[in-house]
Amino acid sequence: MRANDSGDIATTVNEFANDIFKGLDGNDNIVYSPASLATALGMTYSGTAGETAIQMASVLHLDASPTEAHEVFAGLTPRGDSGTPIFGAQCRENDGRGLLVTLVVAGSAADKSGLKPDDLIFSVNGKPVRTEEEWSKAIDSAGEVITIQSYCTKDGTVKEKEVPLTAVEYLTTANALWFQKGYPVDKVFLEQIKTGFAGFTSDVDFKKNTAQAVKTINDWVSRETNGKISDLLSSQSVS
Template sequence: MERRPPSSPNRRRLLSALAGVGAAGLAGCLGADSAPSAATAPDPAGSPAPATPDGGGLPDVDAPTDEYVAGNADFGLALLGRLADDAPNENRFLSPYSVGVALAMTYAGARGETRTELAETMRFRPTGEALHESVAALRADLPLSDGSAEEDETSTTGDSTGDDGAPFRLSGANALWGQSAYPFREEFLTTLERYYGAGLGRVNFRKRPEKARKAINGWVADRTEERIPDLFPEGTIDARTRLVLANAVYFRANWADTFDEAATEPGEFTALDGSTDEVPMMRQKAAFGFTEADGAKVLKLPYAGGTTEMALLLPPRERFRAFERSLDADRLADLLDATEERKVDVRLPQFEFRSKLKLAKRLAAMGMPTAFTRRANFDGMAEGDADANLELGSVLHEAYVRVDEQGTEAAAATGVEVVNTSATPNPPTFRADRPFLFVVRHRPTCAVLFLGRVADAAAAA
């Protein structure tokens, strides 16, 4: 039986921010311009600055990450469950890591009841400065590059290769854009630079919001290989915007044991609504982590390099929703811990889809309503009465996934806008011909990078 790995002691300096792709936009009415501090001097070109590639001078961090990882997985599974309740027959994909880091950055500027609700809803454990230390320590444990060509070369491991010769790639970066002459608090900016590697660039949201929006979207698109081309749709950044925080992640990995394309053939998939369709079904027989528990089959498919894997959970179709609702971080960990390596006959559909999600109402319903009202308190972001009170407006998340014989490609984006105011003679089978859940995680830390549900493979073919 595989035991849950402890947190890695290897704390590398951060190259840049991870978190799926995340972004936060902060808005409020501004009176007369205030002089910026030296640390927030405007970018001479008037355009967003790139993320600090070395993590903003982040020192070695040796904070525990287990509590943060478990809490983030709990949040992601709870959010996925709410999305499924809203549309039970639809495929969904998201990055709890992305949403978690984007909201952790927002948490740095929250105060009072707003801060408490945000921490409870996001399952932040620990809180306060220790939260930022935990996020930074986890980022340091991940095999992360900053998305540049030079750094990406250092993140490739393993023997098999993808289209560009890279069998494994996980890249990410954070950046911060603020209204010119806006009096952001030095403590807030220091926290984001120290723990998230987010350097500040100055823009003019009041007079040129569309130019800023396009530049920010371009930065995100570039960091996600164009998979997230329009994180902030037209109209989401306007003259009220005062700050945008963005983080981007791109993941591509080959399977440690790739599927033979010649073995892929049409197979029947029964969707959650009972309809059936033929879909491209991949197949291979090999040794994988496998177990059966409470009628559900659990399979782990490792990626090249051995540090990440996809875990698939296949309950009986008639019990899929009950299983999905019952899943939390502890149960997920127990199921994955119980797997044992054995030869398995695997049949898995190819799939590719994206999810575009509006999360504001769901987050409010999950326990943080104050942040979306006039009672919101984000006094930790700016000095004095710089603006009318800030509150969260929209929270947007977009995620993309593609799974084929070679491996997996995934990217995600989160945008937070703040506005004013047992063994058998034959190998067991894992035939994913009905709805299933899947998780992409970093094995040494157990961090859930992405998770999703395939309710209808035909809709994702």
């Protein structure tokens, strides 16, 4: 499949990921993010034309033109200032008698609530959950505190546990385009980066003040990742 709208982008990225995987050494233990790579290339593709655009479209499995790419990739980028809450538990329906927990991610909000596989979840923030749809809606609208009422199959007790929002993990993206200060960049292209990729754009002086450019970028990355990535670039990596 070649993506021409935002509904196709997930399948397209999977095909792109398969292409990358085929080119890797199967003997190595490698972790990579196809979505991140595709997004970075998609931002670049938005500013291309001619033969470069044709070749990049082929690599990315895109039918969309460079001027349309931001609309396609908009379906891949998480939206919202606070990110998407991830509770950290997989559940399945249990014939209308709550939801059966099948997986709990270590260190997640679900784990901190005391949930274990085979437990039953009856409600989230006071709202009964009997279907996967009700579960998704309850988690998405959880608010500052998630209150889980569950039945522990190990000891046969019903428990109610509050989990602070700080215990909930978030999925966000940090996309940015940095260009040489003084270099003319099309304003329409910059707007597409912002609207389609939720990207930040700014100029820095790579040529005359490399150290400051690196610091500016690293400081931005650190803020956007809550300090988890603080030294993405070094002066030696920018030339």
